[in-house]
Amino acid sequence: MDPLVSGPCSPVLDLLRQLHDSLKGVSDGEVATYIPELSKADPDAFGICLVTATGTVYEVGDSQVPFTIQSISKPFVYGLALEDNGRGPVLEKVGVEPTGDAFNSISLEPGSGRPRNPMINAGAIAAAGMIEGRGLASRFKRVQDMLSDYAGRALPLDESVYRSESETGHRNRAIGYMLRNYNILSGDPIQAVELYFQQCSVSVTCRDLGVMAATLANRGINPLTGRQAIRGQYVENVLSVMGSCGMYDYAGEWIYNVGIPAKSGVAGGVIAVLPGQVGIGVYSPRLDARGNSVRGIRVCDELSRHWDLHMFNSETSGRSTIRRKFTGAEVNSNRVRTLQEMAALRERGDGIRVYQLQGNLAFATAEVVVQEIMQNFEVIHQLVIDLKRVQTLNESACRLFWLTVVKLAESGKRTVFTHVDRFPLLRRYFKVKLGDRAEELFRTFEDNDLALEACENQLLNRALPARTTDHRVGPLEFDLCRDLTVSEVDLLSVCLVHKRFAAGDTIITAGDPAAELYFLVRGTVSVLMVTAGGRLSRLATFSPGMTFGEMAVIDRAPRSATIVADTEGECQLLSLEALDGLRQSAPEVCIKLLTNLSRTLSQKLRKANRELSVLD
Numbered sequence: 001m002d003p004l005v006s007g008p009c010s011p012v013l014d015l016l017r018q019l020h021d022s023l024k025g026v027s028d029g030e031v032a033t034y035i036p037e038l039s040k041a042d043p044d045a046f047g048i049c050l051v052t053a054t055g056t057v058y059e060v061g062d063s064q065v066p067f068t069i070q071s072i073s074k075p076f077v078y079g080l081a082l083e084d085n086g087r088g089p090v091l092e093k094v095g096v097e098p099t100g101d102a103f104n105s106i107s108l109e110p111g112s113g114r115p116r117n118p119m120i121n122a123g124a125i126a127a128a129g130m131i132e133g134r135g136l137a138s139r140f141k142r143v144q145d146m147l148s149d150y151a152g153r154a155l156p157l158d159e160s161v162y163r164s165e166s167e168t169g170h171r172n173r174a175i176g177y178m179l180r181n182y183n184i185l186s187g188d189p190i191q192a193v194e195l196y197f198q199q200c201s202v203s204v205t206c207r208d209l210g211v212m213a214a215t216l217a218n219r220g221i222n223p224l225t226g227r228q229a230i231r232g233q234y235v236e237n238v239l240s241v242m243g244s245c246g247m248y249d250y251a252g253e254w255i256y257n258v259g260i261p262a263k264s265g266v267a268g269g270v271i272a273v274l275p276g277q278v279g280i281g282v283y284s285p286r287l288d289a290r291g292n293s294v295r296g297i298r299v300c301d302e303l304s305r306h307w308d309l310h311m312f313n314s315e316t317s318g319r320s321t322i323r324r325k326f327t328g329a330e331v332n333s334n335r336v337r338t339l340q341e342m343a344a345l346r347e348r349g350d351g352i353r354v355y356q357l358q359g360n361l362a363f364a365t366a367e368v369v370v371q372e373i374m375q376n377f378e379v380i381h382q383l384v385i386d387l388k389r390v391q392t393l394n395e396s397a398c399r400l401f402w403l404t405v406v407k408l409a410e411s412g413k414r415t416v417f418t419h420v421d422r423f424p425l426l427r428r429y430f431k432v433k434l435g436d437r438a439e440e441l442f443r444t445f446e447d448n449d450l451a452l453e454a455c456e457n458q459l460l461n462r463a464l465p466a467r468t469t470d471h472r473v474g475p476l477e478f479d480l481c482r483d484l485t486v487s488e489v490d491l492l493s494v495c496l497v498h499k500r501f502a503a504g505d506t507i508i509t510a511g512d513p514a515a516e517l518y519f520l521v522r523g524t525v526s527v528l529m530v531t532a533g534g535r536l537s538r539l540a541t542f543s544p545g546m547t548f549g550e551m552a553v554i555d556r557a558p559r560s561a562t563i564v565a566d567t568e569g570e571c572q573l574l575s576l577e578a579l580d581g582l583r584q585s586a587p588e589v590c591i592k593l594l595t596n597l598s599r600t601l602s603q604k605l606r607k608a609n610r611e612l613s614v615l616d
C-alpha cells in the first residue's frame with residue numbers, strides 16, 4: 001500500500017484491487033524461455049501500478065518484484081537517440097512504420113536496409129547504435145542513468161539475465177550484422193547488440209514502470225522527482241511509435257480497443273501512457289503468442305474502458321479556457337482614484353478588457369481566447385491576458401498570442417500579460433519573432449492589479465490630460481474636508497501634525513495600536529498585506545488629497561494592514577485625541593468629517609460589491 005495514499009482508501013486503489021482480484025486467476029499464456037534466465041520467473045506474479053502525471057502513485061499486488069525491462073527499454077532508448085542525434089539523422093537509420101510482424105522479425109526496408117520502426121529488435125539495435133559515448137561501458141552508463149531518471153531511482157543491471165541473453169542472442173547478432181551490412185550500424189555491430197542486451201537486462205519493478213510511464217505522460221518530467229528525463233519536444237515522437245508499433249502485430253487492435261500508446265516486454269512488463277494524464281505499469285510474466293503479457297493487456301483494456309482513457313475519446317477542449325473576463329469599467333485596480341477619475345473609468349473603462357485564462361493552452365484552447373478577442377476587436381483599447389491559472393502553454397498558443405498582439409498593435413491597441421514567470425517560452429517566442437520590438441509589444445506585469453493600474457493610467461492620461469498625481473494638496477482639496485468652510489478647515493488645521501516620509505518608509509504597521517488619521521499631502525503610499533500564500537499583496541494605493549488610517553476613527557482597533565511610502569512625501573496627522581477634542585470644541589467640523597468618512601467607506605464598499613459580483 002503506497003504511503004502517499006493516506007486516509008480512507010482511494011476509489012482508484014479500490015478499482016485496482018478489484019481488477020487485480022478479478023484477473024489474478026487468469027492463467028493463460030506461458031513464461032518466456034528462449035532467454036533461459038527468464039524461465040525462472042514466477043508465472044503467477046502479478047502487479048499493477050497507476051501513476052498520475054501529477055505524481056500520485058497507486059499500486060497493488062507484486063508491484064515491487066524485480067524483473068528485467070526487456071523491450072520496454074526500446075521507446076526510452078529511442079528517445080535518447082533522438083536527443084543525441086535529432087529527428088532527421090535518426091529517421092535516416094530507423095523508420096516509423098508499423099510492420100505487423102513479430103518483435104524479432106528481420107523487417108528491413110528493401111534497398112536501404114532501414115529497420116521499419118524502433119520497437120522491433122532491428123530498429124532497437126539500430127537506435128542503440130546511435131547512442132553517444134566512448135565505448136560500451138559509457139554508452140550503457142548513459143542508458144542506465146536515463147532509465148533511472150524516468151524511474152526516479154537507480155536501476156541496476158541484472159547480470160544473470162544479461163549473460164543469459166548474450167549467450168543465446170544469436171538472432172539479434174544476426175540482425176546486428178545485417179544492419180552493419182546496410183551501414184545502418186557503423187563500426188563493430190556487436191557493440192550495439194551488446195548495448196541492446198544490456199538495456200533489455202536492466203532490472204525494474206512494476207512501480208518503476210508506472211513512474212516511467214507517468215514521466216512520459218508528464219512530457220518528460222518525472223512527476224515524483226521533478227527531474228527532466230527527456231526533452232519535451234521528443235515525447236510526441238516516442239509516444240507516436242509506441243502508439244503505432246509498441247504492441248507489434250497486435251498494435252492495430254490495441255489502439256482500436258485500448259487507445260493508449262503502450263509497450264510490452266518479454267519478461268512480462270507492459271507500460272501504457274496517456275499524455276497529460278496517467279502512466280500505467282503492469283507485471284505478469286505469462287505471455288500470449290505475440291510475446292505480450294496476457295494479464296497486462298487485460299488490465300489496460302479494463303482501465304481504458306472503466307476510466308474512458310481511450311486517447312481518441314476526448315472532450316471538446318477550450319470551452320472553459322476563459323475562467324473570467326471583465327472590463328476596466330467593472331473592476332478597477334487597487335489604486336484609489338479620485339471621484340473624477342472613477343467617473344472617467346466607469347465611462348471609458350469598457351475599452352480595457354481583462355481575460356483570466358486557465359488550464360492547458362494549446363491551439364484549440366488558445367484559439368477560443370483569440371476568437372473572443374477578435375469578436376471584441378473594435379471595443380478593445382487595452383487588453384490584459386492573465387496566465388495565473390494556466391497550467392501549460394505550448395508553441396501554438398505562443399504563435400496565436402503573438403499574431404494577436406501584433407494585429408492589435410497595428411491598430412494602436414495595447415496588450416499586457418500577467419503572471420508570465422512560469423512561461424519563459426512565451427517571452428522567448430516574442431523575443432525571437434519581434435527582436436527589439438519585443439520590449440515594446442511584450443509587456444508584462446506581476447499581477448492583474450498592477451496591469452489594470454497601468455491601463456487605467458493610460459486611459460486617464462487621455463481622458464483627464466490636466467490631472468497630475470505628484471502635486472501637493474492643501475486642506476480644502478481633501479475629499480474628507482468636502483463641505484468644510486475655510487474657517488472650519490482652519491480649526492482642523494491647527495490640530496494637524498506635519499510628517500515627512502521617505503520612499504520605502506513604513507508609516508503604519510499592521511497590529512500597531514491606532515492613534516491617528518492621515519491626510520496625504522504629497523507623494524503616494526500603499527497598503528500592503530501578507531496573503532495566505534506568504535506573498536505581499538497591495539490592497540490600495542493613495543494619492544495626494546486622500547486619507548488613510550481612517551478605520552481607527554470608527555473602531556479604534558489595532559491597525560489591520562501595513563502602509564508603506566511608495567515615494568518621498570508628506571502628510572498631516574490628526575490624532576484621535578485631537579479629533580475627540582474637536583468633537584467637543586467644533587462638533588460641526590467633526591460631523592462633516594465623519595459624514596465624508598462614511599461616504600468614502602460606502603463608496604469603497606460599493607466598489608467591492610460591484611467587483612465581487614463580477615469576480616465570483
Ligand code: DON
Nearest residue numbers: 070071103200264265266291
Ligand atoms: O531481444 C529480445 O528478444 C529481448 N531482449 C526483448 C524482446 C521483447 O521484450 C519482446 N517483447 N514483447
